[in-house]
Amino acid sequence: MDSEIIGQEDWGELQKNLEATIPVYDKINHFATLGQVSRWRKIVRKKLPDEGLILEIGCGPGSFAEDVRGRDLVCLDPIPEMLRIAKIRVDDKREKRGDSRAKFIQGTAEDLPFEDNLFDTVCTLFSFRDWYDKRKGLSEVRRVLKPGGTLIIVDPAKMNYFHGFLGHFWMKYWVGTYARIVCKQKEHPWKWLTKTYINFGTTKKYTKMLIEEGFESVSGKVIFPGMATIWAGKSPELENS
Numbered sequence: 190m191d192s193e194i195i196g197q198e199d200w201g202e203l204q205k206n207l208e209a210t211i212p213v214y215d216k217i218n219h220f221a222t223l224g225q226v227s228r229w230r231k232i233v234r235k236k237l238p239d240e241g242l243i244l245e246i247g248c249g250p251g252s253f254a255e256d257v258r259g260r261d262l263v264c265l266d267p268i269p270e271m272l273r274i275a276k277i278r279v280d281d282k283r284e285k286r287g288d289s290r291a292k293f294i295q296g297t298a299e300d301l302p303f304e305d306n307l308f309d310t311v312c313t314l315f316s317f318r319d320w321y322d323k324r325k326g327l328s329e330v331r332r333v334l335k336p337g338g339t340l341i342i343v344d345p346a347k348m349n350y351f352h353g354f355l356g357h358f359w360m361k362y363w364v365g366t367y368a369r370i371v372c373k374q375k376e377h378p379w380k381w382l383t384k385t386y387i388n389f390g391t392t393k394k395y396t397k398m399l400i401e402e403g404f405e406s407v408s409g410k411v412i413f414p415g416m417a418t419i420w421a422g423k424s425p426e427l428e429n430s
């Protein structure tokens with residue numbers, strides 16, 4: 190596992206562990222981020238265009254998707270159980286609000302099951318670090334985004350080696366201890382989240398990667414209190430011929 194590629198064996202193990210987090214996912218996430226995760230999700234929702242088709246890659250159990258209001262939404266995840274839970278949760282809220290049902294599709298970022306130039310915005314929250322081939326995933330995102338469409342990524346912030354060290358400490362001891370108590374098991378699935386955190390690169394690394402993969406107007410902003418980054422980039426507009 191490194192900052193760009195996760196081998197198939199490790200990725201398979203990671204997916205099993207992610208599935209095992211489902212019953213306690215929101216509870217532990219809330220604790221791990223001192224409640225900030227809801228605020229970060231709100232920031233992303235505010236960045237969504239008023240109209241158009243939105244894709245969330247790695248929707249998990251629907252924690253972000255359930256509050257995407259008034260927009261057409263497609264949720265993608267490789268884990269069928271995540272999609273099953275997300276569908277119940279997201280469509281229930283959408284129905285109550287009078288929004289059309291969302292679509293739930295099984296697949297991975299690296300091999301998106303969609304035609305070219307389909308989406309106005311693609312977002313991915315706390316999933317990019319789990320992608321097994323980050324460059325391949327980004328090139329797929331570019332393919333399915335309409336020209337001028339936006340990609341938004343939220344994942345951990347690592348400003349430098351020291352910040353990464355503090356984050357590792359936080360994940361391993363603060364989150365790890367709580368997860369062990371909540372999951373009532375020593376070998377709890379959140380250990381894999383520490384592992385992906387350790388192997389995740391710096392905020393700057395992925396800002397550079399987005400530019401290298403052809404995104405424009407790229408930004409990578411560390412958000413308060415320094416635990417997360419919001420990256421954004423645009424798919425190039427078509428040149429006038």
Ligand SMILES: C[S@@+](CC[C@H](N)C(=O)[O-])C[C@H]1O[C@@H](n2cnc3c(N)ncnc32)[C@H](O)[C@@H]1O
Nearest residue numbers: 247248249252253297298314315316319320321
């Ligand atoms: C931690 S959950 C994130 C859930 C949700 N987006 C949120 O806001 O909390 C990460 C999700 O990314 C998915 N994932 C992992 N590897 C992926 C890949 N290569 N392509 C797409 N999704 C992936 C996992 O199955 C998991 O459901």
